[in-house]
Amino acid sequence: MGKVKCECGHVNPNGTVLCESCGRALTEKAKKEKLADMRYEGSARRSQTYNKTIIDKVWNFFSSVKVGIWIIVLLLVAASFGTILPQEFYIPSNVPAETYYEDVYGTFGKIYYMIGFHDLYNSVWFSALIAALGVSLVIASLDRFVPLYRALKNQRVERHESFMKKQRLFAEQKGALHDSEIERVKEELAKKRYKVRVENGALLAEKNRFTRWGPYVNHVGLIIFLFGALLRSVPGMYIDELLWIREGETLQVPGTNGAYYMKNNGFTLENYEAGEDPEVFNEAIDRVGTVAKNYQTDAVLYRDENNELPGAKPDLAKVQEDSIQVNQPMKFDNFAVYQTSFRQNEMKAMQFALTNKETGEEFGEITIDLFDQEKSYELGNGYKVELRGFYPDFDGFSESGEPISKSPLPNNPAFLFNMITPETPEGEMSFAQIQNTMEPLGETKYKMAFKNLETRDVSALTIRKDLTLPILAAGGIIFMIGVIQGSYWNHRRLWIREKDGQIYVAGHTNKNWHGLKREIGSVLDQTFIPVPEDRQKD
Amino acid sequence: MEKKKKRFYMRTAILAVLAGLVVYALYTNVTKESRGTLEAGDKAPDFVLTDLNGETHQLSDYEGKGVFLNFWGTWCEPCKKEMPHMEKLAAEYEGEVEILAVNVGESEFQVNNFAEQYGLTFPIGLDSGKEVMDTYGVDPLPTTFMIKPDGTIEQIVIGGLVQEEQVRALFERVRPSS
Numbered sequence: 101m102g103k104v105k106c107e108c109g110h111v112n113p114n115g116t117v118l119c120e121s122c123g124r125a126l127t128e129k130a131k132k133e134k135l136a137d138m139r140y141e142g143s144a145r146r147s148q149t150y151n152k153t154i155i156d157k158v159w160n161f162f163s164s165v166k167v168g169i170w171i172i173v174l175l176l177v178a179a180s181f182g183t184i185l186p187q188e189f190y191i192p193s194n195v196p197a198e199t200y201y202e203d204v205y206g207t208f209g210k211i212y213y214m215i216g217f218h219d220l221y222n223s224v225w226f227s228a229l230i231a232a233l234g235v236s237l238v239i240a241s242l243d244r245f246v247p248l249y250r251a252l253k254n255q256r257v258e259r260h261e262s263f264m265k266k267q268r269l270f271a272e273q274k275g276a277l278h279d280s281e282i283e284r285v286k287e288e289l290a291k292k293r294y295k296v297r298v299e300n301g302a303l304l305a306e307k308n309r310f311t312r313w314g315p316y317v318n319h320v321g322l323i324i325f326l327f328g329a330l331l332r333s334v335p336g337m338y339i340d341e342l343l344w345i346r347e348g349e350t351l352q353v354p355g356t357n358g359a360y361y362m363k364n365n366g367f368t369l370e371n372y373e374a375g376e377d378p379e380v381f382n383e384a385i386d387r388v389g390t391v392a393k394n395y396q397t398d399a400v401l402y403r404d405e406n407n408e409l410p411g412a413k414p415d416l417a418k419v420q421e422d423s424i425q426v427n428q429p430m431k432f433d434n435f436a437v438y439q440t441s442f443r444q445n446e447m448k449a450m451q452f453a454l455t456n457k458e459t460g461e462e463f464g465e466i467t468i469d470l471f472d473q474e475k476s477y478e479l480g481n482g483y484k485v486e487l488r489g490f491y492p493d494f495d496g497f498s499e500s501g502e503p504i505s506k507s508p509l510p511n512n513p514a515f516l517f518n519m520i521t522p523e524t525p526e527g528e529m530s531f532a533q534i535q536n537t538m539e540p541l542g543e544t545k546y547k548m549a550f551k552n553l554e555t556r557d558v559s560a561l562t563i564r565k566d567l568t569l570p571i572l573a574a575g576g577i578i579f580m581i582g583v584i585q586g587s588y589w590n591h592r593r594l595w596i597r598e599k600d601g602q603i604y605v606a607g608h609t610n611k612n613w614h615g616l617k618r619e620i621g622s623v624l625d626q627t628f629i630p631v632p633e634d635r636q637k638d
Numbered sequence: 639m640e641k642k643k644k645r646f647y648m649r650t651a652i653l654a655v656l657a658g659l660v661v662y663a664l665y666t667n668v669t670k671e672s673r674g675t676l677e678a679g680d681k682a683p684d685f686v687l688t689d690l691n692g693e694t695h696q697l698s699d700y701e702g703k704g705v706f707l708n709f710w711g712t713w714c715e716p717c718k719k720e721m722p723h724m725e726k727l728a729a730e731y732e733g734e735v736e737i738l739a740v741n742v743g744e745s746e747f748q749v750n751n752f753a754e755q756y757g758l759t760f761p762i763g764l765d766s767g768k769e770v771m772d773t774y775g776v777d778p779l780p781t782t783f784m785i786k787p788d789g790t791i792e793q794i795v796i797g798g799l800v801q802e803e804q805v806r807a808l809f810e811r812v813r814p815s816s
Contacts, residue, residue, distance in 0.1 A: 159649050227667050231660040238656060330659065333666035352769055409696070410685040410773040411765060473747040490748055493713065505713040508744055 108260065113247070118142025120254040123263025135636065136266035138608055141255075143247035163243040168236040175229050182220035185212050189219075234326045241319040252309060257299040259595050261604050267595075269607035269617065271630035277301055277598040281627055285596070288623045294594070302597035312610065314586020321579030328571035339435075339565040346446065347556040350402070350416070355563050356435065358407045361416055365398040367442055367557040395439050397424045397559040401432060424561065434565050441560035447510045449554040452532060454485055454519055457547050463521065465551055470510040482522040485548070489516035494533065501540075503531070519546045592616050596629060605632045675775045678793055682707070682785045685770045687740060687763025690750055695738060695761050698789070704735035704812030705785040709765075709776045711742055712752040716798025717780045721756050723805040728760045735809045738763060742771050742779060787814040 104112045110121035117130045118141065125131040125142075136142060145163075161167055185205055188197050197218055201209035216223055264270060282303055286296045294305035332338040341354035345364040353360040370393040372381040377393070384391050399422055406415035422430040429436040449469050453462045464479035468487070476486040494514035495506040503514060513534075518527040528544035530537055537547050592609045605624070609616040617634060624631045676682075682705075686696040697705065708724065710717035728737045737760040741749045749762060765771055774783065782795040792812050799805050 153646060155646060155649050155653060158653060222667065224664060224668060227664055228660075231663055235656045235660065239652070242652070327659075330663045333663065352767055352772075354772070358769065410683065410769040411687040411763070411767075412685075413688075472745050475747060475750075487747065489751065490745075491713075504715075508711055508713050508742075 110254070113144040113250075115144035116142065117144070118263060119260070120251045121256045123255075123259040125262060125266070133266065135268055136263065138267075140244060140248050141251035143251040145243060145247060159239060159243075162232075162236045162239040165240060168233070168240055171229060171233045171236055175233060178220070178226060178229065181217050185209060185218070187218060187220065191218075230326070234323060237319050237323055237326075241316050245313075245316045248312065252312070255304075257297045257304040257595075258302040258597055259304075259606075261597075261599055261602075264595055264597070264604045264606035267606035267608055267632075268613070268636050269620070269632040269634055271605045271632040273603050273630040274601060275598075275603050275628060276601065277596070277603060277629070281629065282596070285623060285627060285629065289594070292619060292623070294592075303595070305594040306592070308589040308591050311586055311589035312591050314582050314584075316582070317585055318579055318582025321575050321577070321582055323575075324578060325572055325575030328568045328575055331568045331571060332566075337567045339563065341563040342440065343561045343563060344443075344558055345397075345561065346448075346558045352404075352414075353401075353435075353437075353563055355565065358410060359404060360419070360432070360435075361402040361404055361414055362437070362561070363400040363402070364559055365400060367559040368394065368396040368398075369442065369444070369557075370394040370396075395426050395442060397439055397561060398422075399424050399430060399437070399561070401430065429564075434567060436564050438562040438564065439559070440562040443558040443560075445555040446558050447513060447553060448556045450513060450534070450550070451552040451554075452485075452515075452517075452548040453551050454479060454483060454521070455547050455549040457545060462549070467554075468515065470513055482520075482525075484520040486518040486520065486527065487515060488518050488529070491515075515548070516540075517548050519544070519548065521546060590615060592619070594620055594623075603629060605630055607632050676783075676791060676794065678791050680791050682783060682789055682791050683773050685773060687738075687765060687770060689761040689763050690746065690753065693761070695763055697738070697785075700736055700738070700785075701789055702787050702814065703733070704731075704787055704809070704814060705783075706735060706737045706809065706812075707774075707783040707785055708737065708739045708780060709742055709771060709774070709782070710739060710780045712744055712748045714779045716800075718756070720780065720799040720805065721758060723799065723802045725756070725758055725760065726802065727805055727809055731809050731813065734813050737761070740765050740770055742776070743768050782808070784808050784812045786812050 104114060104116055104126055106112060106119035106122060106124055106126060108119060108122040108124065110119055112120050112126065117127050118124065118136060119126055120141075120143065123136075123142075125133070125136070130136065130142065185201065191197060191200050195203075197213060201213040201218060203209075205212065212218060220226055265272075279301070282298060282301065286298060286303065286305075289296050289305040292307070294307045296303060296305045339355040343351065343354055343362070345351050345362065347364050347366050350361055350363040352358055353362050372385060372391045372393045374382050374385050381391060401419045401422070402414075402416035403419050404414040405417055406412055419432065420430070424430050424437055424439045426439050429438045431437075447470055449467055451465050451467045453465045455462050463481075463483045466477040466479070466485055468474075468477075468490075470492065473487055473490050476484060478484050489503060491503045491505040491514040492510040492512075493505045493507040494512045495504050498504050503516065505514075515532045517530045517532060519530060520527045524545060528546055529539070529541040530544055530546070530548050531540050532538075532548040532550065534550050534553070537549075590609045590612045592615075593607065595604070595606045597604050607616055607620050613634060621631050682697060684696065684698045686694055688694050697707075706724065706728075708720075710721075724737055724739070727735075739758070739760060739762045741762055742765050744764075746764065749764060752758075753762060763770070774781075778796070780798055782799070784792040784795070786792045793808065795808065799808070
């Protein structure tokens, strides 16, 4: 069971159409065909042979090119749906997706969200389709490559005349082949870089067989590429984090497990200036006002030598210093740090002067760091300001009269001061903001007059690591090698033999028949061997 | 027969490898969101923080006792509401369940001011670089981790605890059985 023995004695796998060795047609259908189907050399595509167990059925499903094409079509259609409305990743982060799509796009948006198209590319079914494509690639390739390889490896020099008669390029003629003539043809063919084998007076010339492997090499590249994409979700292979860092701050670099810290030594935004920069920018400056020239964060990278526990005081050792600009990341240890965004003029410190309301006389200034306040500020000569409360994002008073801060960010700082002077040794309370002072416990003789504001910029850096890139590159390169291998060469064969006083000549190529005809023509030109003719005119 | 068996095993093996890869890919894709976040039953990550008095507190030093690990900010209203309950029960469960309050990224002045205003006596660690908060994946404030004497997380409470009884119930859950 499972074997087909050819008249020539060669034992072929079940399902073989043309004998691997001599080329005789083995099936009734193939016997009737005028021209042999040479796509897979008439080899036994295994999937078409066995269909018994569930494993065979799954195998056969994925080995079908038709199924593969359908998966690709489905993927294309599905992927296009994801482009109709913005994906969840791109909508404003402060609104919930449940309401966003309906609010902005109406009923269509609601349905879009309900079906799950708002996060299509991360959905299980989309991933499953890609996985199915990968499986189809592997199985369909294996199912074709193995039999084709076998058939080309087992082919013998002497092919049965019935095989030769069914080739597209064919000629026959009465006569006898002389050894000298075979020798001459062999030399000519060798000059054209054919590998020539002669057995029992029959000749097989073949070249560029490797080009037949092109599609399979190409698929191996694709599979490696998909595998690389798969690795992206393996922890540690791919990191993409964002770090907001104020000027002067030193923070842990996210994604590095606390091994690295970064200090922001200053953020710079430069614009093109008319007159200073080349004239080509003048037109754009006139049109839009400002044109950015440079976004830059001067950063210092440290390694934490005391990286044992979160929260432990870091022991920082400087690693490198770099100016991070757009497209000029800082690189270290497989990481790249990119300039991504910025926020200018965040409040950093405020200055107030202790002032006599009546005379306007000032008794000294205090500077309050909005990120590190002090309990009291001495002004000398019996003048002192105590800080009783700090509300970085002041938002009115609670029912009990307590000032409320709605966030820890210094967006609208307010202070509760106790002002102590020789005149008021008990102290007077003043509630101060930038524009405004209040006297919550009764009228005061002194006030805290707002003097100055210090600001600084905040820079946003993207920390990225991608260990899958070399794999994706390798997959891409192998893919291209496969394409080139399959495209720029043709697998050409020429058979010549004599049987019972008849000379048979046949030629085959997987593409570019014209080229093969010319080549054979020039080789057989000066001989008694007939030049095979193309029997398929189109 | 031999050949047929071989083919069957070969196909099964290839399909098994492919199925394994596919399942892994789908699994990592689905769990991408929740990866790295802590859940009840996980080991509570160790950390060390300095409190307002300059003393350091390391979580692993509390092994053998229950821990009420609370992340908070002075600006957060629900935090203000649960603090008095915490203060009261800290005294009641002394030696059995300890409170570790972690202030996230605020200045010493603000935390001191707050602690004085509410008369807090339990240790408050200053997580100025938000490292401990990031390790625990805390968002929003307040969030409380109830940690058992063996160092595993019993429960994670997101949001404020309004009633004293709620806090008491949490204390009871991580109390060492003696």
